[in-house]
Amino acid sequence: MTQKMKLTQLTEMLQELNIESLEGVTIEGDIELNITGGGGLNPALAYALGSEISQISLHMANIGRMLGFPAEQLFASAFGMSGVPETQAPSLGTTPRMQELLASKFEVARMSNWNNPIQEVTLGATSADGGSRKNTVTIGGENALPYYFDASMPHRNYVTMDVFDMPIGMAKAVKSNYDDVINDPAEWAKKVVRDFNADMVTIHLISTDPLIKDTSARDAAKVVEDVLQAVDVPIVIGGSGNPEKDPEVLEKAAEVAAGERVLLASASLNLDYERIARAAVEHGHVVLSWTQLEINAQKELNRKLMKQCKVPRDSIVMDPTTAALGYGLDYAYTNMERIRLAGLMGDDELTFPMSSGTTNAWGARESWMVASPLKQDSDWGPREYRGPIWEIVTGLALSLAGNDMFMMMHPTSVQVLKEITQTLYGSIEAEELDISNWIGAEV
Amino acid sequence: MKINSPLEAYKYLPGTNCAICGEQTCMAFASHLIDRSKKLSECTPMLEDKFRKKLDQLQGLLAPEIRQVEIGVGEKIVKIGGDDVLYRHKLTFFNQTALAYDVWDTMDEKNLVERVNKIQDFKKFYVGNFLTVDMVAVRSTSNDPKKFASAVKKVVETTDMPLVLCSFNPDVLKAGLEVAKDRNPLLYAANKDNWQQVAALALEYDVPVTLFAPNDLDLLKSLAKTFAEMGTEKLVLDPGTFPSGKQLKETFSNFIKVRRAGIDGDREIAYPLMAVPLTAWMVHDDPVSASYWETVIASVFTIKYGDIMILHSIEPYAMLPELHIRDTIYTDPRKPVTVDPGMYKIGSPTKDSPVFVTTNFALTYYTVESDISSNKIDCFLWAIDTDGIGVEAAVAGGQLTAAKIKKGIEDSGFNMKDDTSHNTIILPGLSARLQGDVEDETGSRVLIGPADSGRIPGWLEKNWPPKK
Numbered sequence: 001m002t003q004k005m006k007l008t009q010l011t012e013m014l015q016e017l018n019i020e021s022l023e024g025v026t027i028e029g030d031i032e033l034n035i036t037g038g039g040g041l042n043p044a045l046a047y048a049l050g051s052e053i054s055q056i057s058l059h060m061a062n063i064g065r066m067l068g069f070p071a072e073q074l075f076a077s078a079f080g081m082s083g084v085p086e087t088q089a090p091s092l093g094t095t096p097r098m099q100e101l102l103a104s105k106f107e108v109a110r111m112s113n114w115n116n117p118i119q120e121v122t123l124g125a126t127s128a129d130g131g132s133r134k135n136t137v138t139i140g141g142e143n144a145l146p147y148y149f150d151a152s153m154p155h156r157n158y159v160t161m162d163v164f165d166m167p168i169g170m171a172k173a174v175k176s177n178y179d180d181v182i183n184d185p186a187e188w189a190k191k192v193v194r195d196f197n198a199d200m201v202t203i204h205l206i207s208t209d210p211l212i213k214d215t216s217a218r219d220a221a222k223v224v225e226d227v228l229q230a231v232d233v234p235i236v237i238g239g240s241g242n243p244e245k246d247p248e249v250l251e252k253a254a255e256v257a258a259g260e261r262v263l264l265a266s267a268s269l270n271l272d273y274e275r276i277a278r279a280a281v282e283h284g285h286v287v288l289s290w291t292q293l294e295i296n297a298q299k300e301l302n303r304k305l306m307k308q309c310k311v312p313r314d315s316i317v318m319d320p321t322t323a324a325l326g327y328g329l330d331y332a333y334t335n336m337e338r339i340r341l342a343g344l345m346g347d348d349e350l351t352f353p354m355s356s357g358t359t360n361a362w363g364a365r366e367s368w369m370v371a372s373p374l375k376q377d378s379d380w381g382p383r384e385y386r387g388p389i390w391e392i393v394t395g396l397a398l399s400l401a402g403n404d405m406f407m408m409m410h411p412t413s414v415q416v417l418k419e420i421t422q423t424l425y426g427s428i429e430a431e432e433l434d435i436s437n438w439i440g441a442e443v
Numbered sequence: 444m445k446i447n448s449p450l451e452a453y454k455y456l457p458g459t460n461c462a463i464c465g466e467q468t469c470m471a472f473a474s475h476l477i478d479r480s481k482k483l484s485e486c487t488p489m490l491e492d493k494f495r496k497k498l499d500q501l502q503g504l505l506a507p508e509i510r511q512v513e514i515g516v517g518e519k520i521v522k523i524g525g526d527d528v529l530y531r532h533k534l535t536f537f538n539q540t541a542l543a544y545d546v547w548d549t550m551d552e553k554n555l556v557e558r559v560n561k562i563q564d565f566k567k568f569y570v571g572n573f574l575t576v577d578m579v580a581v582r583s584t585s586n587d588p589k590k591f592a593s594a595v596k597k598v599v600e601t602t603d604m605p606l607v608l609c610s611f612n613p614d615v616l617k618a619g620l621e622v623a624k625d626r627n628p629l630l631y632a633a634n635k636d637n638w639q640q641v642a643a644l645a646l647e648y649d650v651p652v653t654l655f656a657p658n659d660l661d662l663l664k665s666l667a668k669t670f671a672e673m674g675t676e677k678l679v680l681d682p683g684t685f686p687s688g689k690q691l692k693e694t695f696s697n698f699i700k701v702r703r704a705g706i707d708g709d710r711e712i713a714y715p716l717m718a719v720p721l722t723a724w725m726v727h728d729d730p731v732s733a734s735y736w737e738t739v740i741a742s743v744f745t746i747k748y749g750d751i752m753i754l755h756s757i758e759p760y761a762m763l764p765e766l767h768i769r770d771t772i773y774t775d776p777r778k779p780v781t782v783d784p785g786m787y788k789i790g791s792p793t794k795d796s797p798v799f800v801t802t803n804f805a806l807t808y809y810t811v812e813s814d815i816s817s818n819k820i821d822c823f824l825w826a827i828d829t830d831g832i833g834v835e836a837a838v839a840g841g842q843l844t845a846a847k848i849k850k851g852i853e854d855s856g857f858n859m860k861d862d863t864s865h866n867t868i869i870l871p872g873l874s875a876r877l878q879g880d881v882e883d884e885t886g887s888r889v890l891i892g893p894a895d896s897g898r899i900p901g902w903l904e905k906n907w908p909p910k911k
């Protein structure tokens with residue numbers, strides 16, 4: 001391989017030489033090399049000289065070749081090199097045969113610069129801790145990238161399923177699962193826990209948006225109470241995303257959920273995060289620190305929550321933003337991976353567990369459109385299969401980047417995402433399979 | 444590569460700043476060598492004799508840690524491997540994962556040809572290009588050399604995509620090679636039993652070969668070392684893809700271990716990796732579950748270091764996410780996130796043409812742009828400066844506001860009253876809540892377009908021209 005490369009270069013170089021200028025060339029006299037020095041040459045100098053001399057002889061040989069003399073053969077015989085031309089493929093007869101495999105031992109180092117553990121954060125509180133949840137959920141605590149052999153992962157991934165306080169527009173494949181509960185957030189919450197194996201429930205108080213229904217903070221808090229009554233898993237409380245209204249809504253919700261250690265979603269740089277942080281600290285909740293695909297903004301907000309608002313380290317979860325597969329997942333993935341690596345390597349402003357709004361995958365047209373809007377595309381196939389896999393792959397990619405908790409919507413997506421993340425985590429048993437002859441498998 | 448600063452590469456360059464390479468200085472060229480955006484061969488002065496030694500040395504230093512292997516010939520040739528980093532943000536990943544979909548030699552001819560055509564014809568338009576798959580893997584389920592040869596022949600006649608020839612029987616592989624030897628196919632596979640005969644084939648036909656050592660990295664390394672010793676480094680490593688339970692977790696570890704060792708400088712194992720998500724079909728009977736699980740495994744090993752993979756499902760709901768997750772991981776993270784804010788004319792707009800607003804996030808912009816232009820709609824399209832954030836998030840985060848939209852339109856010297864006959868702005872559906880504000884701020888009429896730009900053509904039919 002390398003030999004061939006050199007030959008091409010040689011040819012190129014020869015082509016570059018201007019042959020006409022060599023016409024009538026004569027080489028006069030001897031080339032005299034005067035090597036002096038007492039106790040012989042030092043090795044470096046000898047090497048350099050050797051190199052020079054060889055270069056000169058190569059030049060000479062090139063000229064020889066140009067004049068039609070097969071110089072390469074002279075070299076080959078002089079140095080006892082094989083005279084077999086390069087281009088001829090080795091035939092079976094000359095293939096070097098080996099009788100035994102060369103012994104070898106595979107070795108690989110563990111990462112030496114992952115020394116800083118990710119913060120553990122517990123969501124939900126049982127009666128022992130002043131709440132009324134039947135169980136709690138703990139995330140974080142990693143000492144390595146997720147599922148890596150360097151250090152075992154202390155907690156599995158968890159899924160919290162979305163519930164809304166009013167009917168909203170949803171992809172058909174999603175909506176068909178919730179038709180019966182769409183007007184009743186408490187029943188909706190029950191359904192995702194009972195039927196869809198949700199670890200947690202997120203109640204989104206979107207009707208509080210002044211541009212939607214402008215539901216008062218007080219009325220919204222009643223919905224929170226209903227949901228806390230309906231299910232005994234830890235919960236997440238989300239506002240409407242309206243920066244003016246959210247602080248008030250989340251304050252009131254934090255108050256009625258006092259002691260339950262909910263996750264308040266969310267504090268961000270574009271609203272009065274201090275009010276939300278204060279409500280969390282006062283009523284024993286956890287704050288979701290939400291930024292938009294910007295690692296430095298994430299550092300800044302976390303710092304403000306810790307230093308300015310005195311939120312304890314065990315009460316912060318980050319949401320660095322989830323973009324759907326095909327719509328910016330590359331940024332979301334790399335942003336999370338960078339955040340997690342920075343945390344593991346010692347950046348204490350980034351050592352928090354992460355949460356993903358995986359439901360955003362349903363914003364991708366591939367997940368919900370009947371067919372491609374572009375005529376040139378191949379058939380996209382049935383959308384009821386496209387949607388859930390879009391949500392799964394979006395979440396799965398982020399799980400590999402270090403995301404701990406997933407906010408999701410479709411029951412099939414939840415089931416499959418749990419299956420793969422828990423398989424990689426190591427808690428799924430399966431019958432051992434022999435794949436040594438997979439080629440012949442009838443599939 | 445063995446060096447990581449432009450200065451280290453610079454030492455080997457001629458230092459004449461002759462600019463033949465297209466860079467003003469050797470130093471600038473050196474930094475392109477380090478980020479792998481230029482090739483050493485672009486500095487032609489280095490080919491001069493006096494630089495021979497430096498050229499060799501620098502080439503050695505710049506060679507990627509993971510060897511690059513080529514499969515196939517001609518336009519459709521596939522290159523795999525060639526990586527230098529473990530995380531894409533450290534540089535970028537090179538040579539996206541090659542996706543090979545299978546056919547088998549007990550298929551009847553008609554089905555086989557039909558399946559190959561489906562594989563090679565599958566395409567999806569995405570930010571200016573078509574996403575397509577790469578290869579066909581021919582499996583010998585018959586274990587009969589004649590049957591295999593005739594299946595390979597059919598495939599070769601149907602497509603010029605590169606091939607993987609799959610059998611553990613050297614006689615079967617040889618029969619396939621005889622038919623496809625001009626196509627530089629990838630052999631699959633040498634294992635602990637057949638390695639001598641498969642090595643002989645790989646060397647005789649000068650083709651790349653896969654080494655298969657399920658969950659045995661010592662054996663995998665032994666095979667690689669032995670093959671290199673025998674004279675070929677055109678190797679692909681398959682540490683086995685187990686589809687479920689603890690075995691799958693082990694597979695995950697194996698991929699990470701092999702790639703980490705390779706990037707850390709263990710040349711003996713620094714080859715491209717193969718995953719076989721197809722094994723999902725050995726544990727799932729129902730085709731939808733099997734396709735889903737196969738896609739899940741494919742996604743895991745697209746992200747974690749698989750350079751080539753063999754897949755079975757050709758359902759669009761499997762292929763679409765597989766193509767997109769590959770694009771996600773292999774997109775160069777150094778490419779800009781944004782397009783320049785401002786006005787873009789799509790087609791040849793007139794005073795009567797609609798005025799659309801979107802963000803300057805490159806993905807959003809290109810999606811909207813391709814939806815509009817592919818439907819031959821003439822219009823004005825504003826990319827508002829939202830710091831490269833998409834519509835929904837920018838509305839939530841305050842980067843897309845009425846004031847920004849007004850400024851965006853005014854900054855491009857466009858006057859809604861004079862330059863249009865309708866004084867109407869169409870906002871993205873996901874920014875509906877800005878309608879009132881934008882009306883107040885600009886004095887124009889504001890319509891709310893569809894939430895997805897794919898629906899713009901249908902929306903325009905109903906809503907354009909706007910009623911007076």
Ligand code: SF4
Binds near residue numbers: 464472485488
């Ligand atoms: S072509 Fe080579 S010598 Fe000339 S400027 Fe570029 S790097 Fe320097």
